[in-house]
Amino acid sequence: MNLPVPLKLVMVLVTAALLQAGIVSWLNVGGYVPDLLLVVAVAAGVVGGVDRGALIGFGAGLCTDLMVTTPFGLWALVGCLTGAAAGYVSGTSLVRSPTNRAMTFAVAVGAGLLAFAVLARLVGQASLGTIDLPLAVVTGAVAAGILSRIASRVLTWALGPDVVPPGRVP
Amino acid sequence: MTAVRPRPARTTGSSEPPRGRRRLRIAALVATAIVLITLDFRGSGGILGTARDATLEVLAPVRSAGGWLTSPLRSAWRGITDYEDLADENAALREELASAQEDVLAAGELQRELDALLTENGLNAAPDVRRVVARVVQAPVSSFERTLELDRGGNDGIAVGMPVVSGGGLMGRISQVSPSRSRVQLITDPEVSVGVRLVRSGDVGASRGQGPDRPLEVDLISLETPVLPGESVVTSGIQGSQYPEGLLVGTVVDVDALPIADSQVVMVRPAAAADGLRFATVLLFEPEPIPVPTTTAVPSTTPATAPTEQTSTTATDPTSPDTSVADPPTGLVGDSPLVEDDLLGGTPGQESGP
Numbered sequence: 001m002n003l004p005v006p007l008k009l010v011m012v013l014v015t016a017a018l019l020q021a022g023i024v025s026w027l028n029v030g031g032y033v034p035d036l037l038l039v040v041a042v043a044a045g046v047v048g049g050v051d052r053g054a055l056i057g058f059g060a061g062l063c064t065d066l067m068v069t070t071p072f073g074l075w076a077l078v079g080c081l082t083g084a085a086a087g088y089v090s091g092t093s094l095v096r097s098p099t100n101r102a103m104t105f106a107v108a109v110g111a112g113l114l115a116f117a118v119l120a121r122l123v124g125q126a127s128l129g130t131i132d133l134p135l136a137v138v139t140g141a142v143a144a145g146i147l148s149r150i151a152s153r154v155l156t157w158a159l160g161p162d163v164v165p166p167g168r169v170p
Numbered sequence: 171m172t173a174v175r176p177r178p179a180r181t182t183g184s185s186e187p188p189r190g191r192r193r194l195r196i197a198a199l200v201a202t203a204i205v206l207i208t209l210d211f212r213g214s215g216g217i218l219g220t221a222r223d224a225t226l227e228v229l230a231p232v233r234s235a236g237g238w239l240t241s242p243l244r245s246a247w248r249g250i251t252d253y254e255d256l257a258d259e260n261a262a263l264r265e266e267l268a269s270a271q272e273d274v275l276a277a278g279e280l281q282r283e284l285d286a287l288l289t290e291n292g293l294n295a296a297p298d299v300r301r302v303v304a305r306v307v308q309a310p311v312s313s314f315e316r317t318l319e320l321d322r323g324g325n326d327g328i329a330v331g332m333p334v335v336s337g338g339g340l341m342g343r344i345s346q347v348s349p350s351r352s353r354v355q356l357i358t359d360p361e362v363s364v365g366v367r368l369v370r371s372g373d374v375g376a377s378r379g380q381g382p383d384r385p386l387e388v389d390l391i392s393l394e395t396p397v398l399p400g401e402s403v404v405t406s407g408i409q410g411s412q413y414p415e416g417l418l419v420g421t422v423v424d425v426d427a428l429p430i431a432d433s434q435v436v437m438v439r440p441a442a443a444a445d446g447l448r449f450a451t452v453l454l455f456e457p458e459p460i461p462v463p464t465t466t467a468v469p470s471t472t473p474a475t476a477p478t479e480q481t482s483t484t485a486t487d488p489t490s491p492d493t494s495v496a497d498p499p500t501g502l503v504g505d506s507p508l509v510e511d512d513l514l515g516g517t518p519g520q521e522s523g524p
Contacts, residue, residue, distance in 0.1 A: 021229045022236030025309035026244065032313045054196045058203065065206075066225040067311045069346060069353060072218045073206025075312075080199045116314065123207065126360040127316055130381025136313035 008158040009056060016040050017063040032136050034143030035109065037064050041079040042108040042144065043151035045086025046095050048159045053090075056155075057083020071123055078119065082112035101152065102145040109144035110137045227323075227348035233307060234321070299414060300454040302326045304352070306447045316382070317345060318354040318444060322452065325349045331412050333405075333453045339418030339441030340364070340405060341450060352452070356444055357419070358382050366419050367406040368436070371395045374406045377419060377438060382445075385423055385437040393432050397425045403438050414455050 003011075016036045024033055037060040044060075045053025061079025065072050086108045095101045114137055120128045156163060210218055249256070304322035322328055324347045332344045334354045342362065345355040355362055358379040366377045366388055373395040377386040391397065401422040407415020424437040 018229075018232055021311055022232040023240060025233070025311050026236050026240040028308075028310055028313075031310050031316075033310060035312065051192045051195060054199055058199045061203070064312060066222055067229065068315050069222075069317050069355075070312075070314060071207050072210035072222070073203045076206065077200060077203035080196065080203060084196050113313070120314065123211070127379075127381075128314055130358075130360065130384070131314060131316070139313060 005160045012158045032139040035140050038109050038112050039144045039147050039151050041083035042086040043155040045083040047155040049090045050084050050087030053083030053087035054080045078116045102148045105148035106141040106145035110141035113137045113140045223348045226351045230351050302452045320352045323348050323350045323352045327454045328352050328452050333413045336442040336450050341442035365406040365411050366403050369402040385439050388436040391434050
């Protein structure tokens with residue numbers, strides 16, 4: 001089935017948002033949950049490069065913004081920056097082996113969550129100061145490492161034939 | 171001999187734009203995000219709020235279905251991790267049940283006495299306010315989300331700002347509503363302040379959350395007011411407050427004197443715990459409208475200290491809370507529509523967002 005790339009990307013984002021809200025949120029540990037949409041942002045960067053990472057990360061962040069009560073646009077900003085940052089390692093040895101890729105995903109998502117916490121405090125979100133940040137970051141990072149393989153495959157499918165799966169040398 | 175198939179000339183991110191244009195695009199996205207954040211803060215984001223309400227509504231069946239789907243998994247996990255605790259809890263609950271059955275017989279008479287005492291002390295917690303019981307959806311979408319979701323919404327009469335109680339007392343207030351869902355901002359949230367009253371002294375202050383599992387901080391209590399650990403703290407319910415009078419907020423656990431500020435900070439353990447909560451009750455309470463002071467009623471010869479003028483001045487002057495607090499429930503604070511936030515210098519109108 002040859003669907004247009006934008007349609008496939010919308011499908012990926014909507015599916016990730018539904019999974020996040022419908023399934024992953026219920027599997028929280030003490031209120032801390034993996035962040036599928038941030039994983040999608042990182043995967044977009046790793047598979048598609050800086051530009052796509054930023055754009056898809058922005059879209060993924062907007063989806064999160066719609067579902068939470070933190071200032072609207074904050075997750076979009078974090079998704080955009082995280083996706084773009086992940087794009088800089090696209091095609092490098094950091095994402096070729098599955099282990100390296102998992103580590104890269106974990107670090108990128110962890111950094112994204114930290115960036116969110118910092119930005120949220122900067123814009124005056126006092127309630128986030130009471131969150132166990134290390135636990136939130138570790139939960140997100142570990143889940144990102146585990147999901148790195150499937151996320152890369154899904155984004156490779158969504159972005160079409162002009163990208164190479166990160167495990168292969170072009 | 172094996173034919174060598176040429177590898178397609180694909181590269182990761184091969185269709186990336188030139189670096190300059192790429193930077194421009196990222197800058198545009200970042201700028202868009204900042205504009206959205208600014209709009210949300212300025213309250214001009216009506217469309218953003220509507221989009222969030224619509225998302226809350228659209229996701230409601232998905233989240234319900236997800237809860238049902240993952241229920242066996244969660245039960246199994248709880249069974250593994252909490253098995254010993256559950257066995258102990260089960261035994262304790264059986265004992266409590268036996269004891270409770272005996273207590274029920276005496277409860278009717280005690281309730282009548284309690285109602286009489288509460289009324290006598292002006293603490294009857296909104297007996298006539300209609301209530302809606304809702305199921306709590308314990309499934310945060312993000313690790314940074316600290317609100318609770320309820321499975322009832324605007325269709326049941328729930329509106330933004332309404333107080334939410336659980337068995338023990340005040341738990342929070344409604345911060346977002348869609349037709350069939352609503353979100354609760356907890357009183358333990360540092361961005362929520364509540365006008366409270368110490369039951370023994372009647373002194374009025376303002377509580378502010380310090381995060382989950384931490385006591386509330388009540389300040390603006392006069393240094394002369396005797397405060398004892400174990401004392402109950404209830405909502406002050408002064409005019410314009412979003413909470414009815416007499417709702418139990420918690421009990422005093424510690425007191426710190428601030429001689430320089432001529433006040434003391436009272437630490438209060440919240441009566442309602444949000445952890446593991448299955449049901450909560452929304453009070454369909456609407457604050458009393460604030461009477462607008464009429465200048466025509468004040469003769470031109472009235473001195474500057476006339477009550478009408480004091481009220482008017484205090485209502486717009488958040489820098490004079492001490493006088494107000496020293497003069498509880500019927501004092502000047504009662505006439506300020508922004509009392510719960512003004513007393514702490516916070517921002518009003520946080521009902522529409524975090």
